[in-house]
Amino acid sequence: MTPAQAARAREAAPSPAPGEYLAELEMLFARLHPEEEGAVIDTAAIASQVKAIVDELHPADIAHVLESLPLEARLLVWAQIGPDREGEVLLEVSDAVRETLLADMERSEIVAATHELDADEIADLAPDLPDDVVKEIVESQDVTDRAQLQAALSYPEGTVGSLMEFEVASIPEDVDCEAALQYLRKYDELPGQTDALFVVDRDNRVKGRLPLNTLLVTNPDVAVSGLYESEVATFVPESDADEVAQAFERYDLISAPVTDAQGRLIGRVTVDTVLEYVRDRQEQQELGKVGLREDEDLFASVFQSAKNRGPWLALNLCTAFIASRVVGLFEGSIAQLAALAALMPIVAGIGGNSGNQTTTLIVRALALGQVSMQNARRLLLKELGISTLNGVVWGGVLGIAAWALYRNVALGGVMALAMLLNLVVAALAGFFIPFLMDRFGRDPAVGSSVFLTFITDSMGFFIFLGLATIFLV
């Protein structure tokens, strides 16, 4: 265990009631802006009270506080955090908030903050740091750490390497439990989240794992060789991080060894890192679905936020504009029968709703690896069946409503037929768009919806107004 980890473990007392300290801090900050003018503000006293609160907090709770506060108050809290904890807090805060904190730090302060971190943790921060600061950090490490840090920096995001840590407890295969225990006592403390020791041969190749659970309940004179589990999920740093995440979820793992191509133990992945990875990925997808390119600081400036959100609106503006031109083609028909304008958004809208249901299910099945060549055709037929059924039912309902409203049988018929056809289009689009996005290496969970809506809108207008032009005007 590194001194950094030891220090952290001491402070890792979770807060009994998260949220309470936030209210406490906000009351303190309220005193910075007193209602009565000319009141004396004792900034130093407030700062020291803030310090007393944050000193008691777990780094994850400090991160939460920083994310929940506007910039001014955030920097006041940040200033009260000792240099030995800054690194850990930087790891915990969101990317957007981290930027605001780093912008407030001197270069030497940043380098100092990383001294308390492990190589893999520094690598997590590196993308947010200027290149020359990273270089300085690398140079400030001793030889072993520097080699590890350089390795950690070399793994691209989304690989197992980027989730890997180097601290790992292993034992040789040819000892007994007593010797294994002796061996372990050389550590001050085992690395966090160690649920098993990795059993290695003389060349440091992974042979299996010995759960601490088993070690603890076994008599000391039993040989490790007869005790360890030889079937272990191992990973190489180049693998896709999603692969690890799936294995952890499926097999309820706590830690798994990472080896080089020759099977030699070089590090491990732990469940807390995986949980964080899964969360981050989901959050990015959720934000990505509404075109928020990155995590947005809750208190970012209006201008910055608009810049973050603008491109999505521009993209949607383009697709809406094209759909609008489709309507433009039929202005002559609309001028003759204005009811068409009132009814056309219904056809387009329900197509979008229905297509999104299909897309959501296909995206999920793709992510879970449940779609094969064999069953894809079957799924498509099923989706077409559902949309036909829905089209007949809801198209019928709407056709009757249109007829009742406008006393025009033909209009009701056109409405019903257009609904049916657009729902079939929606099923096709909802089915194929995620496949194509997946094929072209884009995340189907993120961009499918905008393409889908574009198609269901344009086609909905085209089908409805086209049929109306043929049969009604």
Add this chain to the structure above:
Amino acid sequence: MTPAQAARAREAAPSPAPGEYLAELEMLFARLHPEEEGAVIDTAAIASQVKAIVDELHPADIAHVLESLPLEARLLVWAQIGPDREGEVLLEVSDAVRETLLADMERSEIVAATHELDADEIADLAPDLPDDVVKEIVESQDVTDRAQLQAALSYPEGTVGSLMEFEVASIPEDVDCEAALQYLRKYDELPGQTDALFVVDRDNRVKGRLPLNTLLVTNPDVAVSGLYESEVATFVPESDADEVAQAFERYDLISAPVTDAQGRLIGRVTVDTVLEYVRDRQEQQELGKVGLREDEDLFASVFQSAKNRGPWLALNLCTAFIASRVVGLFEGSIAQLAALAALMPIVAGIGGNSGNQTTTLIVRALALGQVSMQNARRLLLKELGISTLNGVVWGGVLGIAAWALYRNVALGGVMALAMLLNLVVAALAGFFIPFLMDRFGRDPAVGSSVFLTFITDSMGFFIFLGLATIFLV
């Protein structure tokens, strides 16, 4: 450790390449439907080959296979699974697929399958079983198990109790490490996911936790009382499950004790259960956003699927119909200037896109507990600022486009103004809808979007057509 858990642990060898076995199985099933007519199908041989494959698989992998296969093939695989593993597989499959499997089982088979499960696991299955089967299962248990099962059945979904398991390793506080180790060796194996022993006093009240890591590296003669961590996040069964999930994520926990109101240890929650809970909840939200009420079996019948998806389409039909009636109010204006019909969907659509961005950020901030009375006003002002800025920029762009297309300055002006106003409406709706839903105890992540779109559509049409009626016709 129960015999069931021991049996499972033996089989828990994760598959080296998930997906491969699925392809293998599908090739077998293809032989059930040979291309040439009259070919001899050796069903028994195929079944025994299927059995050979699934016998080697982890229950989670079997679940994955079952979920990826159409009903006929699924039941063929299911028939090859021994009664000692059926319970475990039932736990792993999705709700929708579980239903299809249970429908294929005799009552006595269901009761037998639960014999290999712990009380908390049976309680997880219970909601999908008929009441009289649950009663029979309860009666088939011995006295201790029956009491635990009844307790487990009594905790409502979404509480800590529903995530809790009863198997837990504890040690008295007044022993030394040697005695603790001796004590542990009485277990055949510790319960899975045990990262720490809970230290209890004579009344079984939780005093703290002793990480196995620490125990392993400490000399046997050290007293437990001086070694254990006394600050522990503990939970009661009645607490909200989300609270536990947040604590696990924030503090990187592996297991946490659950106590009764007097602080006596009654069970524990482990990280694998929490990870599953978090996943399930997110999945439900994702499906709920597009109105899929429940998990849908990939191979459900067209009719069943349509029933699952229908109510959402009906709801959207109603809102779209109301929005359509807003347009209906202005049919006179549209008949005079058909361009209005072409342009109005743009105003409504971009409002929806922009409002969804606001809603997504607010929902997230609410879920993370980052919104307080103090900063809510500030957030609202920020959102209004962004929408005004976007409204001026994109309203301007669209106004110019409308003017260029139709050579009508007034139309361009109306377009620009309507965009600006509808984006402001979208910001207000996007901000307040999640708050109100949260206030009324609904999950804002699920239903916000349909309300939002309703408002941005109706108001978008109303504002644009209303302004056009005043200034253009």
